[in-house]
Amino acid sequence: MEMSTYHEYVRSKDGAMIRQLPLILLLPALLVLVVWFDEPAPRSDFTWSSSSDVFTLDPQRMSYLTDMRVGSALYEGLVRFDPEQGLFVPGAATSWERSADGRSWTFHLRPDARWSDGSPVTAWDFAWSWMRLLTPDTAASYSSLFFPIRGARECWKHRNEQLKAFSERDFLDDRERIVAARRLWDDHEDRFSREVGIEVVDESTLVVHLEQPLPWLLDLLAFTPASPVYRPSVEGWPTADDPDQPWHRRDIPEWDDRAFVKIDPASGRLFQDHRWARPGRLVGNGPYLLDSWRYKRDLRLVASPTWHDADGVACETITKRTIEDPNTAVLAFESGALDWLNGVNVDYRVDMIEQQDLGHRNDIHVVPAFATDFFSFNCRPTLPGGRLNPFADPAVRRAFALTVDRDSIVEHVTRLNEPIATTLVPPGSIPGYESPRGLDRDPDRARSELAAAGWIDRDGDGLVESEDGSLFPITTLLYTTNTPRFKRMAIALREQWETELGVRIELVGKGSKFYRNDLREGDFMIARGTWYGDYGDPTTFLDLCRTGDGNNSRGFTDPMIDAALDEASTESDPSRRLKMLADVERRLFTESLPMVPICQVVDVHMFDPDRISGLSSHPRQIHQFWKVAVDDGGARGAAAP
Known part of the structure; x- marks a missing residue:
């Protein structure tokens, strides 16, 4: 088969056709791989x-999927979601029951639950950990979910x-x-x-009291941020004389004797x-312990001997x-250095999928996700430095949204033909929830919205100006550089917005850490x-638009949206509640x-x-x-470098 500019085909050991990197990319990728394994x-x-490193191993502060995947191996909440059964199964709790009015849940912890240092896991561990989660000082992203x-x-x-009062006091x-x-x-x-409705009945019984069902x-409770943490470890207590004694029976050390927490006298x-x-x-x-962690390189887990199902x-x-x-990631997989590549983001992955469809390989897996790709607008009145922000005006945001050609993006940019989305909740993903329709492409209306602003x-x-003749500010479009997907999407959007709206777009690519900052x-x-x-539930997406939500990086605020979400949260009729949430989503993606x-x-x-x-x-x-098992038939496959 003819070699193209970007790739060539070669035969694998079993005769299957596999895609290889272009020669011009292969040498740099190999160099990166060698450096990557310089201290195996x-x-x-x-x-x-x-493609992204773990950001934190503090479960209460987790918000990224990679962190939570590792977190679910290090910690265990009261219950777990079993994806194969689609059911909630025992975790640290063996059983639970709900009150007749649905406002109280009682959980019974397993008697053999242990921390990795051998200490017993008790209801006090959950109560204290959830206080961390529900305290502003922790800066947890998901606190409001537990309100x-x-x-x-x-x-x-x-x-x-x-x-606030403390900061205003004189001392x-x-x-x-x-x-x-x-x-x-x-x-x-x-x-x-x-x-707060977190009641410890005894060491093995915890009751959660809710405002409403x-x-x-x-x-x-199966969500990683609801996992318990061990207070003596988190606060850095001195070593206990009796490690088998639960911490709540011990004297709490003085502040000066806690290595990892202190009260900041400036802010309180x-x-x-x-x-x-x-x-x-x-x-x-x-089920696992943290054995090693080298930033931006690797993290190693070993099985915990104290886990109840070791x-x-x-x-x-x-x-x-x-x-x-x-490219280096695919090379690492094909060299045998990886068993699972979570996220294939090479330019030629569509070709790899086509090879699989033709029966030439069997190691590519395409999975529709409970997730949506989007581009956020900064909705704050001003930008850093005090500059006025044109995207504080919803008419400007609507104009940009009405210009997007989603079909072109999924057909010619991502080339995966993903289902296009005009709203945030993936349609059909939640039983009983009917997703509304958001704004479709309409360049004429887009220009009218921009003119109205x-x-x-x-x-x-060819460029739009304000009434005083000032040009629309150069708009920065931030994307992550760890995958070509987002750069290509950003390039396509730049072309669409500049062509249809007469604005200037400047692309800004950054690594994941700086992007998050x-x-x-x-x-x-x-x-x-x-x-x-x-x-x-739809709120797992819609709460991103709540004022003050830890994941509302857009700074979006709308008291009417907040009130509608609050009203839906108190609705006892499940069908009516979902209709109320659908109306919230409609308003968010046709108006705001x-x-x-x-x-x-x-x-x-x-x-x-x-x-x-x-x-x-x-x-x-x-x-x-x-539960992941590796079967090599007695042989491990490619040796580690």
Whole structure:
């Protein structure tokens, strides 16, 4: 077969046709691979990779899918979602029951639940961990998901009010300030234990009291941020004389004796040192322990001997590698260095899928995901530096949304023909929920919306100006550089917006870490985004548009949307509630447009199904690593470098 500019075909050992990298790309990829393995770790039973590194191993602060995948191996919540059965199964709890009115849930913890240091897992561990989750000081992204717990929202609000009042107080000296800040924290802990509906009946019984029935509570409790953490480890307590004694029976160390937490005297906030979540320090209650973690390189897990089902763990060791370059990642898989490539993002992946369709390979897996690709607008009144933000006007946002040619993007840019999306919740993904229709492409209306916002080409130069003659600001479009997919989408959008609207677009590509920082700081005008639903309800997507939500990086705020979401949360009729949420989504994506949806995500993975079993094809991409097994028929395959 003729070699093209981009690739060539060669025969694998079994005669199947496999796609190889172009020669011009192969040498740099090989160099990266050599550098990547310059200090090889021991070969693990199962090795997988993704393009992004783990951001945090503190479960309460997790918000990225990669973090949660590793987190679910290190920690275990009360329940787990089994993707194969589609059911919630016991985790740290063996059983649970719900009250007749649906407002109280009682969980019974398994008697053999242990932390990795041998200490018993108790109801107190969950109560304290959820206080972390529901305290502003922790800076958790998902705190608001748990506000349906009775008193949680009010306690959160009170803590913020405390901190604001503290910052405005005058103190005689630093000593008085420190004492007052610590008292403030003690007051918060006491108030939380009295007023928030998390009740410890005894060491093995926990009751959760809700403001109103919550149909997806088990989904939330199976969510990694609801996992427990071990307080002595997180706070850095001195070594206990009796490690078998639960921490709640011990005297709480003085602040100066806790290595990883302190109260900041300037703000009154609890400050957390995250070195507790490092190899040799992290104490978990899941099927694996953290053995090593080299930033942007690899993370290694070993089976925990204290987990209640330790005998059921298929792979004793697992390594997660970080390979940002997609060509290097495919090369690593095809060389035998990887068992599972989570996310195939090379330019030629469509060709690889075609090879599979023709029967020339069997290691490509295309999985429709419970996720949507979109581009976010910065909705804040001003941009960093105090510049006025044109995207604070919903008419401008509508204009940009109405210009997007989604069909062209999925057919000619991504080339995966993903289902296009005009709203955020993937249609048909939630039983009983009918997704509304958002704004379709309409360039004429787009120009009318832009003109209504005051932006018109007043001098015939092809660029729109305001009434005073100022050009529409150069619009930065932020994307991540770890995959060509988002760069290509950004290029296509730049062309569409410049052609149809008469604006100027500047592409800004950044690595994942700096991209995340820019989102967090609001330092962007338009930014690429992807959201994977966390639980089976529309609010897992719609809450991204709540004022103050930890994942609302757009700074979008609309009191009417907030009120409508609140009203839906109190509706007891499930069918009516879903209709109310559909109306919220309609308003968001026909009127407000905090982001412009592009398409449903289609994930492409690589693994050999004849060797690897236990990986899930469920759209929610939940993988139970302790069930993953590798069958080499007595041989391991390619040797590790």
